[in-house]
Amino acid sequence: MTMKVHKVSSQSQHEQRHATKRHGKNKWRKKTHSLDSTLLNTSTGTAKLEKPIPKREKTTLKRLKKLYTKPIPENCCAEQRKVKAHVHTNGGTELNGSSSLVDSQEWSEYANSVLRNGMESSTSPKTDQMEEDGLQFHAQFDKTRNNAVLVMKQGQVLCFRGKCLLTCLYGHVEVLGFTIEEGQQPYPLFSPPSHCPLTITALGNNPPSSKNKKEGLLEAKAVVHKYFSSEPSKKLMSELDSDSCVVLLEPLNTPLTRVLTSFSELSEIFGLNSKELKSQAAVYNPVLSAVGVTALRGPCAQGLVMSRSYREAISRLLSAWAGEFDRCPIILVCGGKSSGKSTFNRHLINSLLNHTAGVEYLECDLGQTEFTPPGCLSLSTVTEPLLGPPFTHLRDPEHMVYYGQADCQADIDRYLESLKSLWRHVNGESPVIINTMGWIRGHGFQILVDLIRLFSVTHVVQLSYGNAPQCQHLTPDFLRTAHGWQTHPLTPPTLTEEPVSHLSTRSHVLLSVQSEFEGAGTSGVMQHQRSNELRDLALLSYFSKLQSPEPGPVLPLHCFTPYQVPLSAVAIGVTHCEVAPTNILYVANASVVGLCCLSEKVVGREGPVVLSQTPICQCVGLGVLRGVDMARGLYFLVSPVSPSVLRHVNCLLLGEITLPKILLTKQDGIEGDLPYVTTDYSFEVQGAGKLHIYKGLTRPGFIKSNN
Secondary structure, X not given: OOOOEEOHHHOOHHHHHOHHHOOOOOOEEEOOOOOOOEOOOOOOEEEOOOOOOOOOOOOOOOOOOOOOOOOOOOOOOHHHHHOOOOOOOOOOOOOOEOXXXXXXXXXXHHHHHHHHHOOOOOOOOOEEEEEEOOEEEEEEEEOOOOEEEEEEXXXXXXXXXXXXXXXXXXOEEEEOOEEEEOOOOOEEEEEOOOOOOEEEEEEEOOOOOOOOHHHHHHHHHHHHHHOOOOOOOHHHHHOOOOOOEXXXXXXXXXXXXXXXXXXXXXXXXXXXXXXXXXXXXXEOOHHHHHOOEEEEOHHHHOOOOXXXXXXXXXXXXXXXXXXXXXXXXXXXXXXXOOOOHHHHHXXXXXXXXXXXXXEEEEEOOOOOOOOOOOOEEEEEEEOOOOOOOHHHOOOOOOEEEEOXXXXXXXXXXXHHHHHHHHHOOOOOOOOEEEEOOOOOOOHHHHHHHHHHHHOOOOEEEEEEOOOOOOOOOOOHHHHOOOOOOOOOOOOOOOOXXXXXXXXXXXXXXXXXXXXXXXXXXXXOOOOOOOHHHHHHHHHHHHHHHHOOOOOOOOOOHHHOOOEEEEHHHOXXXXXXXXXXXXXXXXXXXXXXXXXXXOOOOOOOOOOOEEEOOOOOOEEEEEEEEEEEEOOOOEEEEEOOOOHHHHOOOOEEEEOOOOOOHHHHHOOOOOOOOOOOOOOOOOOOOOOOOOOOOOOOOOOHHHXXXXX
């Protein structure tokens, strides 16, 4: 059954008057006013389903031998193409210093004291220099264009907090393993206190052999002139040489950043963490502050701490992609909680994107997902670098299954079957990275054994911390005798039988990585670092897609026009528990639902179509079931999924993933009681529950002694 998506606002008055008569033909329609639920007892139907996933066309990738460099857009002006630069409306940020050229030691001490205390009084910063550890950066702000040009010497490093858009105008810079070159598109950088700060490293310039240093210097100066509405300062131009890196820094303002900073609790989400504030690690600079960046200094300016084993593992995996193996590497990354798996994955993906057009990423971690909201298993093709934490780069995966929970302990078989269904879509032409959960004991360890066997993994990266290993080393010899949840070792041959040859062909390479960053193995204790907070940030990021891309006020959820869907047109089910059919609408009201596509036709009568079992099927996104009208038999649903995709949705799955409490308690524009929230709580109200507040308290058993 094909569903049509239709907005009431685009209908004629005649169509609007007759819209309620066409439920069977048009299941998804926009409603022009909000409506809360009126839930009544009703008859229900049931539907039994198989587990197929609709096939979708997947983009194929070619294996590249040269660096993957993105072309300059065609609409770029001729003068900018001549110098291989590209102007964009957002900007990047970077800072550090080189040797000081001040007139006297007294002036140097005075200038540094002013910078440390943030006492600059310029409302329109033009140029600025900063001395730190013998290094010096030079930047100039253009008020007319609202951007800054930063000149860096080869080898200089800027460690920062904040957000910005970075365009490399001349030379090469590296951010989290990805090399950004002149002529490439601008890249958004996000460095919030929830994760380790980003660093920008100047790699210098590699001019063609036909160019000498003088020609390179002239080209660099021409690039700088193009990006100023007035004459650049002599000080900035004097720092240029043929090996300099020139980057354009611009403020970054997106629907995501506007949504997050609109909440008082998240107003400093791109500021400093408590440790950086206490240690006075910030270097306040007017040029960088104007584009949304705060440079760090001292011990807090280390950025990503990579151990020797970490670097060796990255190098081995890049060599494997370069041709060390006869097939594309399939890399499984595992380790305990807070061992650095996600950061390692991002660094590895960025490093691989320097050499290939795309990397396939299989998400097996339900709680801390990289590209989707929590509770989803997915397969994504990554073609752009990941220059921030997960909530800053959510995207629609090629294939996704909604599991509905932050862990898989309740139904491990459905978890593994869901991953198998996703694995069928791997094309095998690009390197594959498999992200796993931090559950590495008991049944969690058995799942790791299954994943290595089921997906024919070529490389296992096992991260650990401290002196004692967190679990058994996943060596090829160990895998030959280990038992998984679904898989088991093959029966060893007898003395008269030939040895089983295929065991050696499936053998993998184990790369052990020792995590040496501060806090490895301990759950985040500072604000925005706890797992539940990160899941809320991912959900806020996902629903920020509802906001207009143009600058303006942030609208709360109740301000968006919902789609209205006939109850009989879509099936509904609960993934994590048993719910009586007569109570399912009470449970679903004001809840997050997975928007799924069943291969079977859904046919219902008057009441809702209730699933008797949880299907494994394609999920196209999430929505909020904001109300139910039993009189007219309609669901009211808000979702950022496009109408063209919603036409194929015929199933709503309800799981344990809930709306961030802040979305319910911070609803602007409401007079009187907030929808779905009350202080007059009653345990007898069906479908209701308390808003649990996480206070960040550590369990007594996990409190470490300070002695």
